[in-house]
Amino acid sequence: MPYVILIFLxxxxxxxxxxxxxxxxxELMVVCSILCFGFVLSSLYALGIDLPSPLxxxxxxxxxxxxxxYKK
Amino acid sequence: MKIDNGKISASQFMFxxxxxxxxxxxxxxxxxxxxxxxxxxxxxxxxxIGMIFxxxxxxxxxxxxxxxxVEINDLVLGPxxxxxxxxxxxxxxxxxxALNLKDMGDFVGMAIMPNTPTIVILALFMYICAWAVxxxxxxxxxxxxxxxxxxxxxxxxxFFIAYNQIDLNNFxxxxxxxxxxxxxxxxxxxxxxxxxxxxxxxxxPNIEIPINKIRKYFILGFAIGGISLILIVLRDxxxxxxxxxxxxxxxxxxxxxMRLSGTLGRMEVLFAVILITLMFFKISxxxxxxxxxxxxxxxxxxxxxxxxxxxxxIVIYSFNLYYSMIQHMEYGSNITPFQWLIYEFLLPLITLIxxxxxxxxxxxxxx
Numbered sequence: 001m002p003y004v005i006l007i008f009l010x011x012x013x014x015x016x017x018x019x020x021x022x023x024x025x026x027e028l029m030v031v032c033s034i035l036c037f038g039f040v041l042s043s044l045y046a047l048g049i050d051l052p053s054p055l056x057x058x059x060x061x062x063x064x065x066x067x068x069x070y071k072k
Numbered sequence: 073m074k075i076d077n078g079k080i081s082a083s084q085f086m087f088x089x090x091x092x093x094x095x096x097x098x099x100x101x102x103x104x105x106x107x108x109x110x111x112x113x114x115x116x117x118x119x120x121i122g123m124i125f126x127x128x129x130x131x132x133x134x135x136x137x138x139x140x141x142v143e144i145n146d147l148v149l150g151p152x153x154x155x156x157x158x159x160x161x162x163x164x165x166x167x168x169x170a171l172n173l174k175d176m177g178d179f180v181g182m183a184i185m186p187n188t189p190t191i192v193i194l195a196l197f198m199y200i201c202a203w204a205v206x207x208x209x210x211x212x213x214x215x216x217x218x219x220x221x222x223x224x225x226x227x228x229x230x231f232f233i234a235y236n237q238i239d240l241n242n243f244x245x246x247x248x249x250x251x252x253x254x255x256x257x258x259x260x261x262x263x264x265x266x267x268x269x270x271x272x273x274x275x276x277p278n279i280e281i282p283i284n285k286i287r288k289y290f291i292l293g294f295a296i297g298g299i300s301l302i303l304i305v306l307r308d309x310x311x312x313x314x315x316x317x318x319x320x321x322x323x324x325x326x327x328x329x330m331r332l333s334g335t336l337g338r339m340e341v342l343f344a345v346i347l348i349t350l351m352f353f354k355i356s357x358x359x360x361x362x363x364x365x366x367x368x369x370x371x372x373x374x375x376x377x378x379x380x381x382x383x384x385x386i387v388i389y390s391f392n393l394y395y396s397m398i399q400h401m402e403y404g405s406n407i408t409p410f411q412w413l414i415y416e417f418l419l420p421l422i423t424l425i426x427x428x429x430x431x432x433x434x435x436x437x438x439x
Contacts, residue, residue, distance in 0.1 A: 015380060030370045030372060031381060034378060042384055055167055058411060068158040
């Protein structure tokens with residue numbers, strides 16, 4: 001967990017200063033939200049919490065609801 | 073509005089397509105476990121079905137030579153439905169990069185460095201990819217020629233070195249399986265390596281080719297990749313025969329069996345070299361495309377600041393895709409082809425039909 005915080009601090013120090021100096025507020029918002037999302041995912045991974053996989057979810061939907069998929 | 077002003081030439085585009093397909097051809101286990109010794113028939117049929125997909129993509133490219141996929145969606149389907157389509161594509165690109173990264177990590181973890189935690193390998197790998205992606209499309213595609221040549225050379229060389237191990241009886245019996253197996257195998261191979269060339273719709277504005285020649289170069293690159301894939305499949309079946317279904321990386325086992333007069337053994341290191349180089353190319357291309365699509369959908373002026381953030385998401389996502397390798401294999405050969413068909417066939421086809429019906433085209437204004 002400390003490594004995650006350290007790495008994200010380094011990333012923000014590299015990426016964000018130019019954006020804050022520039023006047024594109026929208027870009028700053030998008031970059032910050034993507035970094036936050038990445039930070040949440042990495043912290044959950046570091047803490048050992050498993051998230052449900054969207055890929056498996058969609059494929060279960062295709063298999064069980066739409067009845068697609070080859071049988072073994 | 074264009075985000076990346078880099079230009080790539082015709083031959084570079086051709087080798088990029090070839091390299092992209094060669095990269096997936098090393099992981100052939102999905103359809104080999106289904107059709108066994110008849111996989112080579114399936115891959116030839118799949119190659120021609122891939123041509124149909126290619127026809128749709130090049131038709132879209134010809135119609136909108138100065139727009140990429142996100143802009144095409146916005147123009148053709150309107151801002152709301154276009155954005156939904158683009159979000160689906162972004163999900164597809166991210167998933168594809170994460171899946172390829174996972175394959176790479178599994179391979180390195182299994183075969184080369186079993187004691188290193190996978191996240192270390194993947195994070196370092198993504199760091200190099202991020203470096204390439206930040207430099208733009210020209211850098212990402214520049215080494216395609218070198219990588220394609222190296223890979224083709226190794227594939228042809230191993231074909232001759234394996235000559236002593238080849239047993240033509242391994243191809244028998246032909247056509248001895250239920251018909252549905254052949255349908256399934258064709259479906260898998262036409263969607264998993266071949267249909268993935270849909271990502272090239274994202275870089276249409278960067279290609280410097282006259283519109284009527286795009287199809288020629290696309291098909292040439294596709295043929296180089298497809299033929300090397302068919303060669304790999306033929307070699308693996310001829311050497312391994314029916315036990316081919318037991319392995320996750322059939323090519324790796326084939327090269328492991330080769331010996332040149334007792335002095336040149338351990339050929340599998342060649343496989344590791346081309347796998348990692350080609351995977352680097354494919355992942356950085358997919359990574360570039362995902363970052364470009366995300367920055368395009370938010371209408372940003374530059375994509376460079378997004379690169380690292382998206383990279384961390386891809387690394388963590390690649391751990392999250394499947395719970396185990398067995399689940400990966402089972403879903404990959406039974407259900408994933410259907411899901412991929414949505415992004416590779418259905419959505420581009422809908423876009424093309426709507427564009428034809430609305431008589432939309434950008435080829436007159438731009439050129």
